[in-house]
Amino acid sequence: MKITDAYVIVTCPARNFVTLKIRTDEGVYGIGDATLNGRELAVASYLTDHVIPCLIGRDPHDIEDIWQYLYKGAYWRRGPVTMSAIAAVDTALWDIKAKVAGLPLYQLLGGKSRNGVMVYAHANGQTVGDALDQVQHYVDLGYKAIRIQAGVPGLKGVYGVAKGINYEPATRGLPAESAWSTEAYLDFAPTLFAAARDRFGWDLHLLHDVHHRLTPIEAARLGKSLEPYRLFWMEDPTPAENQESFRLIRQHTTTPLAVGEVFNSIWDAKDLIQNQLIDYIRTTVVHAGGISHLRRIANLADLYQIRTGSHGATDLSPVCMGAALHFDLWVPNFGIQERMVHEDVTNSVFPHAYTFDQGYMHPGEAPGHGVDIDETEAAKYPYQPAYLPVARLTDGTLWSW
Numbered sequence: 001m002k003i004t005d006a007y008v009i010v011t012c013p014a015r016n017f018v019t020l021k022i023r024t025d026e027g028v029y030g031i032g033d034a035t036l037n038g039r040e041l042a043v044a045s046y047l048t049d050h051v052i053p054c055l056i057g058r059d060p061h062d063i064e065d066i067w068q069y070l071y072k073g074a075y076w077r078r079g080p081v082t083m084s085a086i087a088a089v090d091t092a093l094w095d096i097k098a099k100v101a102g103l104p105l106y107q108l109l110g111g112k113s114r115n116g117v118m119v120y121a122h123a124n125g126q127t128v129g130d131a132l133d134q135v136q137h138y139v140d141l142g143y144k145a146i147r148i149q150a151g152v153p154g155l156k157g158v159y160g161v162a163k164g165i166n167y168e169p170a171t172r173g174l175p176a177e178s179a180w181s182t183e184a185y186l187d188f189a190p191t192l193f194a195a196a197r198d199r200f201g202w203d204l205h206l207l208h209d210v211h212h213r214l215t216p217i218e219a220a221r222l223g224k225s226l227e228p229y230r231l232f233w234m235e236d237p238t239p240a241e242n243q244e245s246f247r248l249i250r251q252h253t254t255t256p257l258a259v260g261e262v263f264n265s266i267w268d269a270k271d272l273i274q275n276q277l278i279d280y281i282r283t284t285v286v287h288a289g290g291i292s293h294l295r296r297i298a299n300l301a302d303l304y305q306i307r308t309g310s311h312g313a314t315d316l317s318p319v320c321m322g323a324a325l326h327f328d329l330w331v332p333n334f335g336i337q338e339r340m341v342h343e344d345v346t347n348s349v350f351p352h353a354y355t356f357d358q359g360y361m362h363p364g365e366a367p368g369h370g371v372d373i374d375e376t377e378a379a380k381y382p383y384q385p386a387y388l389p390v391a392r393l394t395d396g397t398l399w400s401w
């Protein structure tokens with residue numbers, strides 16, 4: 001079997017997505033997500049100009065060799081652009097292999113380890129009351145786990161709080177600016193979760209994303225102050241370039257820690273995992289080198305009883321979600337999967353086999369990863385430049401968004 005051609009499809013049904021399609025001489029094709037929010041065209045070019053020429057004529061079954069060729073062969077290793085491009089190739093090749101076998105992808109990974117994949121929803125609101133009303137909405141839909149974000153009194157445009165119904169951080173035009181005050185946030189956050197436990201009791205997993213904004217000692221304080229509300233996790237409490245900094249947080253709190261949505265390789269997570277400084281690893285199929293590399297990260301994490309909790313915001317396309325659900329159904333040390341529901345127009349471009357029922361998702365039984373792209377529909381939605389916001393402290397200092 002040979003790869004005959006491959007191309008990149010950039011489309012904007014509600015938001016931008018980059019998809020790689022690989023075709024073979026036997027008529028079977030595979031697709032992979034290559035979306036990197038706010039930097040989409042860099043990955044599209046990396047694939048079109050540098051990767052695709054190296055794929056033509058290769059046997060698509062040689063997934064591992066092609067992965068190593070693209071990783072070691074570039075000489076320039078790692079980084080979100082490189083690893084998203086490799087991920088797209090890897091996902092498309094697993095799709096092809098599973099289609100040829102006539103099996104859903106999870107069967108090739110080793111079969112199912114559970115009946116369904118627990119997912120968490122996003123509840124948010126400008127006020128505590130609005131946020132908790134959204135929690136109720138997701139409880140009514142059957143979700144067992146819900147992330148809560150709310151506006152901080154006195155701050156405009158806080159991360160995770162939607163202007164409309166669904167939260168979408170990327171905006172058209174140049175990056176939007178939001179304000180941040182750690183002092184206001186640290187005083188406010190525990191009151192949000194006290195109110196949530198008060199209203200919903202204890203039979204619900206609650207999650208929260210700090211989105212890289214605290215110093216380690218501030219994160220330690222937040223973790224301690226959230227302990228009474230028994231969070232499933234506190235996510236990205238501090239930027240994780242310095243993996244060692246999590247030791248300080250860990251020394252002070254038993255609130256479980258989740259990190260890794262911006263990581264792109266096992267090396268970003270190695271110290272955090274081996275020193276047991278986190279509880280959940282959030283690396284994804286699309287940004288961390290595809291299924292082949294995610295499997296390595298999960299296997300390392302398993303040695304230390306660290307579980308997976310993959311990123312699943314709307315900027316990860318349905319193709320990533322489909323692949324992730326196959327991975328989640330198999331991976332022995334599964335924890336949870338994030339789910340932000342895509343718009344109907346997005347789903348019309350990406351028909352898929354995955355389903356949701358009472359808080360659990362299933363990848364479906366279609367051969368491959370079960371997600372396709374309708375290229376005629378995709379062509380109706382041309383690329384729209386958009387950026388993620390930046391954050392500044394109230395005195396104007398640029399901060400981590």
Ligand SMILES: O=C(O)C(=O)C[C@H](O)[C@H](O)CO
Nearest residue numbers: 037169209261312313315338
């Ligand atoms: O879903 C999350 O946990 C996020 O932090 C979402 C990110 O801000 C988003 O995916 C960035 O593109």
Ligand SMILES: [Mg+2]
Nearest residue numbers: 209235236261
């Ligand atoms: Mg996050």
